[in-house]
Amino acid sequence: MAGQSRARHVILTSCMAWAVASLLFFPIFWTLLTSFKTEIEAVASTPSLIRFHWTLENYKAVLSAGDYLPHAINSIIISMTSTLLAIALSIPAAWALAMAPTKRTKSILLWVLSTKMMPPVGVLVPIYLIYQRLDLLNTRTGLIAIVALSNLPIVLWMLFSYFKEIPHEMLEAARMDGATPVQEIGLVLLPTSLPAIASAFLLSFLLAWNECFWTLNLSTSDAAPLSVYIASFSSPEGLFWAKLSAASILAIAPVFAVGWFCQRQLVRGLTFGAVK
Amino acid sequence: MRVVFSAAIVILALLLRDASATETTLTIGTVNNGDMLRMRTLSADFTAKNPSIKLKWVTLEENMLRQRVTLDIATRGQQFDLVTIGSYEVPIWAARGWLAPLNGLSKELDTADYIPSIRDALSLNGSLYASPFYAESSMLFYRKDLAQKAGLHFPQYPSWDFINSAARKMTDRRAGVYGICLRGKAGWGENVALVTAIANSYGARWFDQRWNPQFDKPEWRTALVEYSTLLKQYGPPGATSSGFNDNLALFSAGKCAMWLDATVAASFLTDPRESTVASKVGFAFAPSSGVGKSANWLWIWSLAIPTQSKNYDAAAKFLAWASGHSYTSLVAKTYGWSNVPPGTRLSLYENPAYLSAAPFAQLTLASILAADAKRPTVKPVPYTGVQYVAIPEFQGLGTTVGQDFSATISGSTTVDQALKNAQNSTTRIMRHAGYLK
């Protein structure tokens, strides 16, 4: 009896869970579907789920228009480099905070958090003007710098929360053997926390890829990543929905893989280590 | 070995420098309107004739382009060699020395062929700063069949009184037909453009000669009362969110008996593939109240060369190509006469091929001829622009005041309250910007 009702319970909750999950996923699914339709069918007043002419013409059009690839390359370069920069800055800092705690440690951590809490719009004007003065507008370097610094607090907190968990004995042993702090980091800490660093890397990459505020304001064409490229689909004339769908899928696909890999790490990183 | 290697590098560098020296790349910033997109497609003709000039296109939606280009030029970013800008920007930028004068191109552009009001709107102190690409005014579209049914005979130059009674007679809500459709959506390029034009036709103006806002004057009250009453009594539901495209869709679906809006709508309304009432559309001049101005506006999309462009000569060549007679013929040949960029050249309106393809052409020409950007109002004003005020602050002004205009339609504010709000906010902004003490 109990087994039957448990089975029923599982079936019921499964259905509900899948219903909600599908509902949430539906817009993405719909975009994927539309990307394979012709433009005419994309704007048809009666939408079709399966029965339409499947075509790859939208993907071909988007990829051959000459706009997509340069922007994709920008996205990759900016996301990669800014992440590497953020990690390079964070590893030593996180080590220092985790391994050599002082009275100041908590306030430093909270200060780092507070820089993330300040709305970026508060510094939009000065950053824009400084970039203009330094000729950094519409350059990849400029974007890399600002995106790296945007993500720095999250990466730092994430690494900190991982480093804190590393058993001290390992590091003590290395220290007893006469290792300098740098050697300690390089030869003991890093190898042990490679998974943690990898997770921080993936999270930062995800955030950098999806970064919109700075990329929309500080770049126009040359250095613009995919977030800006998609924004230019805003309201062109003529039919463009199917192409927009194709471009969208192409823009979000890379990070989907990344995101799915690192769900758990995402939680940890985005909650500043509070939820594991 | 090292010597050979370095020599090779030097030679390579010289070769590469040479290659880039003979080839110029023009960065062109344009809006994504149909005519501009056609220009982009047809530019293959230009590059065929000028193989040493490469074209890089930055195509954006209007607001984004305006913002990007203005910012780039204001901060001397030097990113663009050519830009499509509107008649709103030209006076502002020319006055700041941001645009290169086009005096040397009068022959290639055949500037004598330009419609005088167009040429004037894009000139400052006698010099032309942008070449017109296409222009529009506003006119009244009406349903000939509904007018006939109501026993109305539409004059070529209707008065607002006539419009009022016509709207009343042609409204049939049960049949889903509304006497008049007008823009109601808030925005400086949306309802503010229309209401400003209407206000002009009632003798109102935005500012007096000392830049005092004039919303507290009786002419503005009459104009705003006319606008809001028409829409409230005879307009379709949801008017507060209707812009150009929404009303175009409504009229094409047969829901509007009259529509006052841009002349470019004419080609869509009369196209049987786009409009269910294509054969029933009548055209009349924008209404007036007899004080000397009508509600016809003037908007020009033009091509201009920023002063900081390092490729003036190449840019000038492209500009001449895109604005010249050969381009017009090219478009006619490729897309048909009805798709030729309208409203800029007198010769176009003497061309029988064009006139037969566009039955509304004469009225469009008359509307454009009658619009004077330099003297848009009955009383004198310190600004240029018919349905806008060519000052940088106008975008912000229009956004705020547009909201007030919109609110009179939805009934959330009275006309007097809206005008008071407009007066206050405009005064604030003008004072902050330094126009008023």
Added chain:
Amino acid sequence: MATKHTQTVARLLLAPAVISLLLFSVIPLIFTIYFSFLHYSLLDAGARTFAGLENFQYVLTDPGLWQALANSLLLVTSILVITIAGGIPFALLLNEPIFGRNIARSVAIAPFFVMPTVNALVWKHLLLNPVSGLFSWIAVTLGRTPIDWFSDAPLAALVVIIAWQWLPFATLIFLTALQSLNSEQAEAAKLDGATPIQTFYHVTLPHLSRSIAIVVLIETIFLLSIFAEIFVTTGGGPGLASTNLTFLVFSQALIQFDAGAASAIALFAVLIANIVSGVLALPAAGRLEE
């Protein structure tokens, strides 16, 4: 504990990150404060004059500012409510032993990885478009008139779009927290005769309280800075109906080119962010250290 030597090294190692953050956030903020006291138009870059408090007076007497503030707060609170009220039950659901649980979770999390600009455009055109969007088709099929979302209810449209994106985030956080919930407590409660609702209220919810606080904190940080979605769909309009504080600063700075007023509004935005964070989030921030 750290030795003196280690402490010095630690400080050196800390320096690059701290200095970079200083450069990025504190120094520009000082500039913002400076600019807010100037008449500074980006169009006439040379002419900068001292303005005293005029920018502040101008900005604070602008009804648009208060409208933007209201919009900001509305956006944040609506999305918070939707994501938390929706995220908890959904996390509970996904925590159950269901078929294909891991796949269901991955599928449900997906919206969070979508770029904001893609998100906004896909919703605007494919789904919410009043003529050919999916929602309008549903409305017509049900015999009702489709809503023109971005003209009539722009703020609501934005709430829908952004809540859709953050709901998976909240769900994921709650789910992770639920997985550390000791099932013994729930079992004990059931044995004592507690109904599922009582179990939820007295066992689950307290356990989740920490992650709820975290979610509030994180979402508040990000939601106050909503920009891309507005930029790409409504441009703040019609009028100022969908302008939040962030967008107002942007439009004042880069559309009106009034850097002085924009800086004043920016300071106001920073102040509001501090207040909101202080009220909603600092209690949570303290818990981070646990």
